[in-house]
Amino acid sequence: MLRLRLWVLAMGVACASAAVARAGDAADSIDEARRVAARIDQIIEAKLTKLKREPAPLATDAAQLRRLSLDVIGRIPSVAEARRYLAEPGSDKFERELERLLDNPGYVNHFGNIWRELLLPELSQDTEKVFLLPGMDAWLRKQFRENIPYDKMARELLTVQLRSDDAAGVLPGQGGQAGGDRRRGRSCLPGRPPGVRPVP
Numbered sequence: 001m002l003r004l005r006l007w008v009l010a011m012g013v014a015c016a017s018a019a020v021a022r023a024g025d026a027a028d029s030i031d032e033a034r035r036v037a038a039r040i041d042q043i044i045e046a047k048l049t050k051l052k053r054e055p056a057p058l059a060t061d062a063a064q065l066r067r068l069s070l071d072v073i074g075r076i077p078s079v080a081e082a083r084r085y086l087a088e089p090g091s092d093k094f095e096r097e098l099e100r101l102l103d104n105p106g107y108v109n110h111f112g113n114i115w116r117e118l119l120l121p122e123l124s125q126d127t128e129k130v131f132l133l134p135g136m137d138a139w140l141r142k143q144f145r146e147n148i149p150y151d152k153m154a155r156e157l158l159t160v161q162l163r164s165d166d167a168a169g170v171l172p173g174q175g176g177q178a179g180g181d182r183r184r185g186r187s188c189l190p191g192r193p194p195g196v197r198p199v200p
Contacts, residue, residue, distance in 0.1 A: 030095060033095075061085065061086055061093075062082065062086060064094060065077055065081075065082060065085045065086075065097065066082075068094070068097060068098060068101065069081075069101065072098065072101040072102065072104075072106075072107055072110070073101055073104050073106030073107050073109075073110050074106060074109070074110035074113070075106065085097055107144065108141050108144045108145045109141065111140075111144045112137055112140040112141040112144060115140050116133075116136055116137060116140055119136075119157070120132075120136065123136065
């Protein structure tokens with residue numbers, strides 16, 4: 001299981017490293033992901049050897065597909081998808097399935113939901129801030145649909161422009177509208193990130 005998750009992580013690193021992969025770069029990305037996965041395997045095997053532990057047995061194709069589907073699109077595969085995958089020949093069927101799942105709209109929705117909860121967990125529970133959900137969801141989905149690298153997403157989140165007539169926070173995807181609660185004069189963004197001090 002650990003090996004599968006690390007492979008998915010390695011593929012994610014390779015896929016997220018470029019905003020748009022050109023056709024000639026696709027093979028290079030897969031080769032890079034394989035190199036990263038092989039290096040991760042070496043590190044894990046060295047640690048297991050040092051601890052004198054046996055690695056878990058390799059997962060079956062069915063278990064790999066289930067884990068991959070849950071990780072990438074947030075649901076288990078349908079019976080038809082599982083049958084197709086299990087009948088598919090070739091040693092690279094896992095990579096091909098990962099590419100299919102990354103092209104699935106479920107990938108954009110699943111990762112949009114995950115990142116919204118990570119970035120702003122209070123949005124889905126606070127009735128005063130729930131109006132921000134559609135804009136934030138749309139912005140996140142656009143980032144994943146267009147394969148925007150994480151560093152660019154972070155830069156946009158950290159450099160959101162505040163309106164000069166409103167000191168409240170503005171979230172990406174709000175169309176330039178203030179994201180603050182004007183009645184109470186508070187920001188809809190969470191408090192300062194750890195380690196950030198106010199400017200005197």
